[in-house]
Amino acid sequence: MAGTDPNRGKTITTVLGRRLGGELLRMRETRGLRQSHAAEALTASVTKVAKMERGQVPMRDPDVRALCHLYGENDETVVGKLLALAKADRDRRKAKGWWNQYPQLAAQIEYVALEDIATELRTWQLSFVPGLLQTADYARALAVGNGAWEDLDEIETFVEARMARQARLTGERPLQLWALLHEAVLRQLVGGRAVMRAQLEHLSDMARLPNVHVQVVPFIVGAHPGMTCAFTVVSFAEAGAADVVQVDTLSTKLWLESETDAAHHNATFDRIARLGLAHSNSVRLIDSVRKEM
Structure with a gap:
């Protein structure tokens, strides 16, 4: 099994991804919006938004900013925190670590x-x-x-x-x-x-x-x-x-x-x-x- 990725073919969630998705889910529900509203803002499917909120897919910075704008979050400190989480999550997912x-x-x-x-x-x-x-x-x-x-x-x-x-x-x-x-x-x-x-x-x-x-x-x-x-x-x-x-x-x-x-x-x-x-x-x-x- 050496040299293979044990996660290949699986839907992966990560600690940082779940945290980021949870924050965005909370913001969306606070505004009383549905996943379809987020999907429209991202020009994406509702399925993709659901995966984002469950931490199952990495999130690009433009998507994070677009959702923050949709949810009325303009505080750059809050937005910056979410962008930092997204970057750390992407780094973790793409790492070709020795542990695999x-x-x-x-x-x-x-x-x-x-x-x-x-x-x-x-x-x-x-x-x-x-x-x-x-x-x-x-x-x-x-x-x-x-x-x-x-x-x-x-x-x-x-x-x-x-x-x-x-x-x-x-x-x-x-x-x-x-x-x-x-x-x-x-x-x-x-x-x-x-x-x-x-x-x-x-x-x-x-x-x-x-x-x-x-x-x-x-x-x-x-x-x-x-x-x-x-x-x-x-x-x-x-x-x-x-x-x-x-x-x-x-x-x-x-x-x-x-x-x-x-x-x-x-x-x-x-x-x-x-x-x-x-x-x-x-x-x-x-x-x-x-x-x-």
């Missing part, structure tokens, strides 16, 4: 594609090291423990794909990563002591990169606002392209796409971070736990 080689990433394909065009990630993890900071042995142990694959070749392909993601932390446009980790992440013996020692050493090394900020929330803080679940906030360079939030569940990746959700999770992240150790103290704790092992 890996069918094992099917459940994560949208997240990985967003990660590739993002400028910053803020991730809060309760039980494991974030994928961007994992060693191959640690990732392999997680895959085995997860039980999602029984075929060893599939596990190795998954590990290879996870390692490929880490190129985003270096190169010409390195991703800004803020990893907020519960102390349990450091002490969970994933793969055994040798694997964990190597993982903690790698985590300490990565924390010294200028674009990687690591904080550990120690056990002693007691109850805190991050105990419910882990989450990641994804941010983009385009002005007005609001953050999106990804939350893992047992069966799927849940996307929270509203500005309200993004603001809530960013505020929660900040509250957790205030309880965490300083970056330098976090690195010292990582090194201390590694020596204990």
